[in-house]
Amino acid sequence: MKLSLFDVAWHIFQENGITRKDLSSEFGMSLSGVSVIVNKLRDLGIVEETPLEGSRIGRSPSTLIPNPKVLNVCGVDMASYDITVGIYDFGMEKLEERFINLSSSEDFLKSSASAIGKMCDGTDYIGVSLPGIIESHSGILLSAAIPELEGKDVKRILENITGKHVCVVNDANAATIAEYHRRKKAKSLLGVFFSRGIGMGYMRNGEIFMGTNGYAGELGGIFVDESRKLDDVIYVENLPRRAEDLSETLNPSHELFGFVSDVVSRVISSLVYLFDPGLVVLISRKELSDDGVDMLRSRVLRVLEYPFNKETRIEGRILEDNPAVYGSAILAAKCWLNEILTA
Secondary structure, three states: OOOOHHHHHHHHHHHOOEOHHHHHHHHOOOHHHHHHHHHHHHHOOOEEEEEOOOOOOOOOOEEEEEOOOOOEEEEEEOOOOEEEEEEEEOOOOEEEEEEEEOOOOOOHHHHHHHHHHHHOOOOOEEEEEEOOEEOOOOOOEEOOOOHHHOOOOHHHHHHHHHOOEEEEEEHHHHHHHHHHHHOOOOOEEEEEEEOOOEEEEEEEOOEEOOOOOOOOOOHHHOEOOOOOEHHHHHHHOOHHHHOOOHHHHOOOOOOOHHHHHHHHHHHHHHHHHHHOOOEEEEEEOOOOOHHHHHHHHHHHHHHOOOOHHHHOEEEEOOOOOOHHHHHHHHHHHHHHHHHHHHO
16 A cells, blocks of 8 residues: 555544554554655654653653644634634644624625634635535535525635635534544544534544535435425424524423434434444534433434444534534645645
């Protein structure tokens, strides 16, 4: 297997603490071959080595980590007119969080782009998470949560106004990337993301599954009965009248909990049968109640049959930051690595 500088750098970034020996084992490459690549990355300032904690015998081995000082990245969550911006170093430690509050207007995209550019001053790479479908051949945003973004090439407009590199991603995928990054031992993870609707992301071996055209994970189009799609049942018929966000209903005290948890548990069980992820994480911008997660887990496991009901873990998120911001910042870091190592 021929490894590129990018392959190794991206793996070290995701692991955020791995030895040369472990890299050699995971990639099936000689230790000397791995060392050649690692030394190049270290010379470029992308990674650094620190003594391995707890090692006392003989020559102390070292662990490879991303060099936090090599780059700051900016993650942006454009889910509504209240935009959240996070600044992170290359080790994914949050340096600052900022908020932009804009009203609906024809100049919304230009105004938000200008504000984002100012807030992300000091970095040239911005990741932006967006609810909706990003058309693969044109970059145009479809089914946008913000009407002013519908049919717009958000990436191109943001780049033109900010003068920075911009990477865009669906918010459910961003949230799944974020949670996967915090769970170092997970090889695969199915993220179920609750916002104004419900979406999903599927991570396996460090990569988000996008589908052929980049549209994978749009759960709202799944039919839950003969005539109605998931979005019709939850978003159109119930949510606008009784909750601002679907995550609010995943609290046992909410009037819609029984209905929503029943529908969602059937959808999640279908995804488990399809992907066999081993781990399902329930994610939202707002923290889900422990009781809601426990009860939804119980409902899903009751629907699943053996062996799926014994070998599938269902958990709430462990990430404390806004998952869409954190995930889009990771995407910005990946875009930077790809730019400088594969150009």
